[in-house]
Amino acid sequence: MKYRYLGTTGVRVSQLCLGTLMFGAWGDNSPDDSIRIIERAMGAGINYIDTADSYSRGESEEIVGKALAQSGKRDRVVLASKCHAPMGVDPNSRGNSRRWIHQAVENSLRRLGTDWIDIYQMHRPDPHTDIDATLGALTDLVQAGKIRYLGSSTFPAHQIVEAQWVAERRHRERFVSEQPPYSLLAREIEADVLPVCQKYGMGTATWSPLAGGWLTGRYRKGQEVARTRRAGRWGKRYDMSLEANQRKLDAVEQLALLAEDAGITLLDLALAFVTEHPGVTSAIIGPRTMEQLESQLGAAEIRLSQDVLDRIDEIVPPGRTLNPEDGGWAAPELADAALRRRGHRAPGA
Template sequence: MEYTRLGATGLEVSRLCLGTLNFGSGQPWMMNDREASVELVREALDAGVNFLDTANAYSGGESESIVGEAIEEYDREELVVATKVYFDMGDGPNKGGLSRKHILDQIEGSLDRLGTDYVDVYQIHRWDENTPIEETLSALDTLVEEGTVRYIGASTMAGWQFSKALHAADVEGYERFRCMQPEYNLVDRHEEANLLPICADQDVGVVPWSPLAGGFLAGKYERGREIPEGTRAADDDYTEQRLTDENWEVLDVVRELAAEKDASPAQVSLAWLLHKDVVDAPIIGPRRKSHLEDNLGAVDVSLTDDEIARLEEPIFPQWPVEGKD
């Protein structure tokens, strides 16, 4: 495994981050097997992955508790555990958002489920239009000052919102967001016209989610054929929405390069992200050991400038895009 620094910090993270959205129950495309989920986390750690990403909202906290169980016997100082806050964690008032109350309440639950006394990276899962960003930053700054949180990060928002948050932190003297989680992959490149230039300019680490577009870029699907049973696209429209003519053109090139390099489509797709200077660690989401092993092999796949251009040619990045804000 290779390692890098997260943005402008001194924090060392593996070039691939293990995402844990799949680790829990409630959706057919999730693992729905706690023991197997714990084992998969440990296999990733044994392979050198030290960066784990979860969220309080993933399966209502179940994902965090799986991560907590999995890391019990590992050296906590070597691990980088990241979680998130924003989405509703119950019915009634003050159960969601980024108010000072909700943030301070939710960090306690996350720490309890993770079985640790601090979180390395605490991220706001979305922008909260109902809470002043200064209130959110003040609460996060308190957690950093207490040592409960080491660094703070953000995820999925408009560029103007992120710029506003960074400016507010600088003006008020609050802790800055050190990393950003954008949706970014070969067929979802809108962030090249939104968040990524800001991250590059401000030395903010980039940790892309859905690097394989919900499995589409792994080559699981065939143009014009029925969606296979048991795949994510069969149960979730996120992946199904990627079955467009333009995206199929990208996947055709991915498959061509994979054949030329004796690699898998997933490895080529992840390697493309790893070759981007702005990207620190794509978040992989394997559901079984074979997926994990395949994803880890992406670190060893090299791409030339011409090959990168071939992969990018079918799509022109645009912001905003339909259905996203």
């Protein structure tokens, strides 16, 4: 396993990060099976594990905590978690407010069975909370020793810049990492997010490098599309009646042929492409089974030739995302018409 510095923190993390989205109820697997995956990943040299409070409503964090306790390797793991998504019916059990961040961190520490979280991330931007309030709360937690570093996830470039400026001007701890979506089919961050992160010395752990299963061979032209957990949760990314997803199918066919010509699998091509970018620190893999983990570990050793990279650019141009739904976040002004039109109030305003 290769290791890279996480931005300018001086912390070295594995080129592959173990994502735990599918551990617990969401992945419909047993805690014991998930723990075995974590143990195998650590045995293969992965020292970077990412989870979130919202993954299976806290169960993923509990599984990770149990695995680290059993292994006795907590000190050797760079552990990342997140908050933002709703964690119950209470309207304040969500978002990026000072009130919720402090409570969410305590909840995560308890579930993880640890005294500190190495990288604590805001899972998405919060348009209702001043970024200074968010950074202020996180700074307090760093000073209290409960978290080591701050990070963001799926923030647009302008909000990453704003957070850096606020941190400097208000003497707050700054975001040292960003988690954006990035794959052969979703390259939008090449235009702004990755260059901005490089400019500010931020590490990046990119999620969905396999495009939610699209780059594993599961979705191909002429094949019946099976109903999956992901499709049920994020339907617009998998609805084959949508033109955007037809474009993805066309691209997958061409990419599969390219991988075959290069003598590697489509999955290897996808993971190697992501880690090839100089602005990417780690690619977050999210295996649900041991078989899936084993199929992804070898990609860390693959380097793509310039000819292969040029051909990829012809299939999916740099900076282009074939289906905007794969971007993981949309500006509220685009999702809510009331924010674009005079005389209308946004819901909850």
